[in-house]
Amino acid sequence: MLNFIKKIRENLKNPKKRAITQLVLYAVFFTFVFLIISSANSSGKKSTIKKEEKLVYSYSCSIVENNITTYINGSSDKETFMYNNVEYNINDIKNNIIENPIKYNVSDYYYDNIKELINKSEFIEKTTYKDDSTKSIYNIKVSDYFNDKTYECINNCDNNITITVYEKKYINNVIIDLINVNNYNYTIDIKYENIESK
Numbered sequence: 001m002l003n004f005i006k007k008i009r010e011n012l013k014n015p016k017k018r019a020i021t022q023l024v025l026y027a028v029f030f031t032f033v034f035l036i037i038s039s040a041n042s043s044g045k046k047s048t049i050k051k052e053e054k055l056v057y058s059y060s061c062s063i064v065e066n067n068i069t070t071y072i073n074g075s076s077d078k079e080t081f082m083y084n085n086v087e088y089n090i091n092d093i094k095n096n097i098i099e100n101p102i103k104y105n106v107s108d109y110y111y112d113n114i115k116e117l118i119n120k121s122e123f124i125e126k127t128t129y130k131d132d133s134t135k136s137i138y139n140i141k142v143s144d145y146f147n148d149k150t151y152e153c154i155n156n157c158d159n160n161i162t163i164t165v166y167e168k169k170y171i172n173n174v175i176i177d178l179i180n181v182n183n184y185n186y187t188i189d190i191k192y193e194n195i196e197s198k
Contacts, residue, residue: 055170057195061109064187072106081106109190114174120144121163133168142178170195 061072074081079090083102093102107113121138128134139160159179166173171192178186 054198055111055195056198057111057170057192059109059111059190059192061188061190063104063189064185066185070104072104072109074106076111109188111171111192111195114171114190117145118163118165118171118174131168133166136165136167138163138165145178 056075056077058075059073063070063072070084072081072083080087081090082088083106088102090106093106117140118138121140124137124139126134126136139162142159142161145161162177162179164175164177165171172195173192174188174190176188176190178188
């Protein structure tokens with residue numbers, strides 16, 4: 001190694017060999033830098049590649065509106081669901097095959113859509129229990145809640161809707177209180193069970 005360094009020094013002193021020696025040194029230096037950058041990028045890519053988590057779950061939803069309760073039950077891995085004890089096919093709903101459309105958009109109560117609703121709501125407070133389960137309270141304006149839904153907000157659109165979320169590892173219960181929205185006493189209670197990550 002010492003002989004190699006000595007040889008480089010000698011070549012740098014020699015005007016005829018200086019240029020070629022400098023070119024070799026630059027080439028070695030830039031190759032080294034390139035290898036370091038490539039290594040950092042490839043290790044970074046490996047760490048960011050994640051298998052997308054898909055949740056499988058069953059859900060049950062009760063909607064109380066004007067003292068009338070509607071029940072929706074289903075599973076994320078099935079194409080059917082129960083609406084007030086009558087079985088429907090999700091694709092029939094999407095394609096408007098059913099003559100009397102169901103009043104509520106069933107997909108609003110899917111796990112991912114509820115998470116999206118929570119994410120766009122304002123966090124108020126959180127309580128953690130001894131078993132590590134939590135209860136979180138959120139608010140969202142009535143106008144924001146109905147913004148992308150067919151249900152029209154007529155009265156009290158600036159009022160807040162309270163969303164209560166119970167969670168232990170996964171969300172297992174969500175209660176949405178739409179107080180005096182369009183003069184209705186309107187409550188949605190969604191329960192998620194048998195949640196598995198696949």
